[in-house]
Amino acid sequence: MGLKEISYGELIPLAVILIAMSVLPMLGLSSYMLTLLSLLLLFGALVSIYDFFYIRSGYINLGYTFIVASSAFSIAITLERLPTALAILAAFPLSMLFSIAILVPMLKLRGPFYSVATLLYPFTLAPIARLFPEVFGGDVGIYVRPLLSSPTHLYYLSLAISIGVLSLLFILLGTRLAIKLAMIKDDETLAESSGIGVVRVKILSHVMCTLMVTAVMIPYTQVSGVASVELADPMPVLIYALMASALYKPGSALYSFLGGMGIWWLDNFMRAAMYDLRLVVASSLLLTIYAARVVLGVAGTKIRK
Amino acid sequence: MLEVFLFSVIVGLVYMLMAIGFNLVLGVSRIVNLAYGAQIILTSYIASTLLNFIPAVVALPISVLLSLVIGAILWLVLWIFRKDLILSIVVSIAVALLIEGVLLKIYGARLISLVIAPGDIMGISAQWIIAAISSIASLLAFYLMMSRTMIGKRMAAVAENEDLARYMGINVRVTSMLSFIIASLFASIASIAITPLYAIYPHVGWYYLTIVLAVVIVGGLGSAMGALASSMILSFTQSLAAYYIGSPAKDLIPLTILISVLLLRPEGIFGRGVRWA
Amino acid sequence: MKALSRTYIIIIAAVIVIAAIGAALVVMMSQPQATGTVKIGFLGPLQTEFGDVGLKSVQLAVEEINRAGGVLGRKIEIVTYDDGNAPDKGVSGFRKLVEEDKVVAVFGIHASPVGLAILPLIQQYKIPVFAMGATSDVIDINVSNNPGYRYWFRFNTNASTHALFVYYPAKMIAQQLGLKKFGLLYDNAPWTAPVVSTVKNAIKQDGFELVYEGTIDIGKTTSFVPHLTKARDSGVQLLLVWSAYGDAKFLQRDYDDLKPPFVLIQFDGVGMRPEQWNITGGKTAYQVFVFFSYGRGAGADPKLKAFYDAFKQKYGYDPLFYAPYIYDAVYAWKKAVEATGRFDGDAVADYLEKNGYQGITGRWVFTKGHSAMYGEDYIATMALQWLPGGKLAVIWPPKYADARFQPPPWLSK
Numbered sequence: 001m002g003l004k005e006i007s008y009g010e011l012i013p014l015a016v017i018l019i020a021m022s023v024l025p026m027l028g029l030s031s032y033m034l035t036l037l038s039l040l041l042l043f044g045a046l047v048s049i050y051d052f053f054y055i056r057s058g059y060i061n062l063g064y065t066f067i068v069a070s071s072a073f074s075i076a077i078t079l080e081r082l083p084t085a086l087a088i089l090a091a092f093p094l095s096m097l098f099s100i101a102i103l104v105p106m107l108k109l110r111g112p113f114y115s116v117a118t119l120l121y122p123f124t125l126a127p128i129a130r131l132f133p134e135v136f137g138g139d140v141g142i143y144v145r146p147l148l149s150s151p152t153h154l155y156y157l158s159l160a161i162s163i164g165v166l167s168l169l170f171i172l173l174g175t176r177l178a179i180k181l182a183m184i185k186d187d188e189t190l191a192e193s194s195g196i197g198v199v200r201v202k203i204l205s206h207v208m209c210t211l212m213v214t215a216v217m218i219p220y221t222q223v224s225g226v227a228s229v230e231l232a233d234p235m236p237v238l239i240y241a242l243m244a245s246a247l248y249k250p251g252s253a254l255y256s257f258l259g260g261m262g263i264w265w266l267d268n269f270m271r272a273a274m275y276d277l278r279l280v281v282a283s284s285l286l287l288t289i290y291a292a293r294v295v296l297g298v299a300g301t302k303i304r305k
Numbered sequence: 306m307l308e309v310f311l312f313s314v315i316v317g318l319v320y321m322l323m324a325i326g327f328n329l330v331l332g333v334s335r336i337v338n339l340a341y342g343a344q345i346i347l348t349s350y351i352a353s354t355l356l357n358f359i360p361a362v363v364a365l366p367i368s369v370l371l372s373l374v375i376g377a378i379l380w381l382v383l384w385i386f387r388k389d390l391i392l393s394i395v396v397s398i399a400v401a402l403l404i405e406g407v408l409l410k411i412y413g414a415r416l417i418s419l420v421i422a423p424g425d426i427m428g429i430s431a432q433w434i435i436a437a438i439s440s441i442a443s444l445l446a447f448y449l450m451m452s453r454t455m456i457g458k459r460m461a462a463v464a465e466n467e468d469l470a471r472y473m474g475i476n477v478r479v480t481s482m483l484s485f486i487i488a489s490l491f492a493s494i495a496s497i498a499i500t501p502l503y504a505i506y507p508h509v510g511w512y513y514l515t516i517v518l519a520v521v522i523v524g525g526l527g528s529a530m531g532a533l534a535s536s537m538i539l540s541f542t543q544s545l546a547a548y549y550i551g552s553p554a555k556d557l558i559p560l561t562i563l564i565s566v567l568l569l570r571p572e573g574i575f576g577r578g579v580r581w582a
Numbered sequence: 583m584k585a586l587s588r589t590y591i592i593i594i595a596a597v598i599v600i601a602a603i604g605a606a607l608v609v610m611m612s613q614p615q616a617t618g619t620v621k622i623g624f625l626g627p628l629q630t631e632f633g634d635v636g637l638k639s640v641q642l643a644v645e646e647i648n649r650a651g652g653v654l655g656r657k658i659e660i661v662t663y664d665d666g667n668a669p670d671k672g673v674s675g676f677r678k679l680v681e682e683d684k685v686v687a688v689f690g691i692h693a694s695p696v697g698l699a700i701l702p703l704i705q706q707y708k709i710p711v712f713a714m715g716a717t718s719d720v721i722d723i724n725v726s727n728n729p730g731y732r733y734w735f736r737f738n739t740n741a742s743t744h745a746l747f748v749y750y751p752a753k754m755i756a757q758q759l760g761l762k763k764f765g766l767l768y769d770n771a772p773w774t775a776p777v778v779s780t781v782k783n784a785i786k787q788d789g790f791e792l793v794y795e796g797t798i799d800i801g802k803t804t805s806f807v808p809h810l811t812k813a814r815d816s817g818v819q820l821l822l823v824w825s826a827y828g829d830a831k832f833l834q835r836d837y838d839d840l841k842p843p844f845v846l847i848q849f850d851g852v853g854m855r856p857e858q859w860n861i862t863g864g865k866t867a868y869q870v871f872v873f874f875s876y877g878r879g880a881g882a883d884p885k886l887k888a889f890y891d892a893f894k895q896k897y898g899y900d901p902l903f904y905a906p907y908i909y910d911a912v913y914a915w916k917k918a919v920e921a922t923g924r925f926d927g928d929a930v931a932d933y934l935e936k937n938g939y940q941g942i943t944g945r946w947v948f949t950k951g952h953s954a955m956y957g958e959d960y961i962a963t964m965a966l967q968w969l970p971g972g973k974l975a976v977i978w979p980p981k982y983a984d985a986r987f988q989p990p991p992w993l994s995k
Binding site: 559 | 807828831857860863865899
């Protein structure tokens with residue numbers, strides 16, 4: 001992977017897709033379709049964020065759904081107690097507070113041990129929710145106060161936030177942060193000795209990641225209607241995020257976004273049409289793609305020797 | 306009170322038996338094998354099917370053997386992807402999902418029963434005793450292997466510094482494969498000794514994996530003593546809290562231990578304090 | 583050159599994605615609505631045992647109804663969606679079932695978060711929904727406070743009623759043996775909070791004594807020796823248990839190993855099944871289990887027994903959990919539709935609110951929050967005792983009982 005990542009060749013097709021998606025509702029789509037497409041967009045954005053901050057830095061955070069779910073809870077909790085504008089503002093620091101817990105191992109651990117440690121985080125959410133039911137609603141979760149009633153408006157909000165997230169990521173790709181993250185992945189010790197404040201970079205990227213996830217979860221929780229601990233379940237979100245970002249050229253916001261949307265679509269299709277083969281199909285697909293990548297040596301695969 | 310103590314020791318041993326293979330592979334090959342829980346559950350399903358047709362004396366060794374073969378294949382897959390951490394983790398998850406999906410397709414989501422040792426000895430169920438004995442035997446075998454045999458020393462060398470080990474003429478690939486097959490052996494022993502004590506359904510592999518991860522995180526990486534100690538710590542705190550503290554707050558204790566270890570000493574209580582690159 | 587080929591790939595990928603979405607839209611919009619059939623939806627965690635058994639029960643009911651000529655002369659078709667117990671999937675699935683598949687009713691729904699998430703959609707679409715689980719009292723409060731949610735019917739009782747499932751048989755046993763000292767052991771989860779306060783009141787009212795209270799650390803308690811030892815040391819004579827997540831399997835095993843001198847009466851959501859004897863390796867002797875229903879034994883209702891036989895014949899094992907409840911729900915919907923001649927939510931809701939339904943599990947009458955009324959005149963659970971050798975005997979309620987409770991031999995120690 002080169003260090004200069006901005007490619008206008010990527011921006012143009014992305015713009016085409018997003019423009020196409022912005023006229024879709026005019027075709028008279030059903031509210032189901034709009035809801036599904038909203039989730040598709042938001043999931044694509046979640047995958048791009050994951051891809052940028054974790055795949056790029058080589059810190060494979062398997063506790064990503066902890067951030068996703070705690071952001072959802074932050075929004076639900078603040079909306080329950082505060083007027084809308086204030087609630088949305090307050091949700092960001094609140095979700096930062098939650099996700100500090102997952103920042104600490106990032107500062108101290110590396111490689112596989114970091115991944116293993118973070119994998120446990122999503123599992124801590126359910127016991128915590130059960131212990132403080134008046135805050136988290138226990139096993140049931142809590143209602144998210146509706147802000148937009150029309151699925152079309154919700155769709156446009158989702159689209160806007162996805163575009164916002166993607167633009168931000170594209171801007172970040174051109175900054176030194178992206179380069180620093182890639183250097184940390186390549187050799188952290190070397191990065192540190194060549195004057196990169198590794199700890200500062202990590203904290204900064206963690207903060208940005210959490211804020212962006214929280215922004216995405218605002219429309220997401222509007223669609224789901226309820227924030228519950230199920231959102232922390234690694235099975236769909238984390239696995240599909242890893243799948244999507246690794247499909248082709250890890251570290252590219254565009255492919256992750258497209259991959260995320262495609263996998264969510266496939267998941268929805270299988271839930272309706274072939275639920276008993278969902279796991280087999282998803283996992284075989286993943287293994288086939290990886291095997292093909294290794295055999296064909298497609299770009300982005302870092303298999304040495 | 307004696308019962309509480311005794312059972313805490315047994316449960317601790319069981320936790321250790323579950324974690325030991327995962328720890329070995331992580332330490333030697335630096336492969337995060339998240340399919341480990343699925344491997345455990347797979348042996349149970351193979352054994353439960355074989356037991357319908359052939360007696361246990363034949364069925365159990367065959368299912369262990371089959372699991373070792375599957376383990377070797379799994380190693381091959383993970384080895385190919387190992388240089389890229391992302392890929393190896395995702396692939397191990399994909400394998401775990403594939404195993405779960407196939408089991409779901411064949412057996413359905415229903416709980417199945419696997420009874421290997423019915424009855425009890427002096428008021429303790431035979432399955433517990435088998436679990437405890439296999440744990441102790443595995444721990445001993447593990448210790449002897451690591452300290453007395455050439456293979457063990459090679460593994461330790463590879464775990465310590467892979468490149469150095471390679472310069473010294475150790476075949477890293479073979480050593481890694483051996484560590485993986487031995488881990489699969491531990492997984493299948495755990496499967497036969499422990500899964501009858503727990504529930505058996507396709508999704509339960511993830512539950513085993515969380516126990517394994519908790520033990521590894523609290524104890525520290527690659528250290529057998531750490532695994533033993535952390536298994537005992539987790540088991541004893543659970544039991545003593547359940548006996549002495551009736552209130553719901555007791556359930557926070559294992560979680561608190563886990564989180565405080567993660568926050569204060571993320572390399573684990575017995576970890577070597579080495580940050581991994 | 584590399585950049586060019588990359589752009590090329592992206593454009594192809596983009597075209598494929600857009601084409602796929604477009605094609606799917608066209609296919610979905612042009613799906614012909616077969617005349618003479620009517621579609622119902624099943625929304626549930628299909629890859630779990632709960633969802634699986636629920637779907638099988640609905641399928642059984644639908645096959646029977648179709649053989650008998652369908653509903654209002656139309657054959658029923660089932661469309662499924664796997665919600666994985668997650669609210670976001672539940673919302674997508676519910677919308678898909680209603681908008682794309684044009685179902686006229688939705689069955690299933692096991693998880694409370696899914697139930698809560700789809701309530702606003704139920705109001706929007708005015709589709710009758712028959713939940714088999716989602717037992718949280720929070721849903722009842724929402725339904726009773728919002729008239730727009732009246733199309734929701736829970737064919738099950740709510741969480742706080744679970745107190746009585748266990749307490750009634752325990753009270754009978756206490757009176758039979760002259761015991762007074764109760765102990766409670768329950769999931770450390772919000773669902774048990776109303777259960778515990780209900781039970782404590784009942785214990786006080788009936789003049790019993792509460793000497794032990796312990797909680798189950800869900801998914802992490804692998805040995806119950808400390809709990810059982812503490813209960814024994816506290817002088818417990820009857821231990822009442824509420825466990826919904828499968829932990830009680832370890833309790834059953836440890837109780838059998840320790841043989842403490844008290845009676846064990848338990849609601850074990852996962853363990854209420856005829857195979858529990860085999861699953862625990864025969865370690866449930868003399869223990870009392872609450873079952874939602876049981877179609878075997880001398881006192882079984884013939885219609886319930888017929889359902890059990892049909893289920894076993896079709897699927898090879900006895901139904902478990904709330905299988906007969908959701909089976910009843912399908913027939914209740916059929917009855918409401920045929921009585922009113924209409925499929926719409928208001929007709930079905932009006933009918934069920936007014937008339938309830940007499941099913942194979944009892945009489946379904948709904949509370950203001952549209953949860954089933956509980957008791958011998960309505961839907962009653964059963965208490966069953968495992969006897970040595972793996973035989974199950976119904977001991978409560980009296981009208982279905984085929985045996986008297988047998989105290990475990992170690993009780994007199």
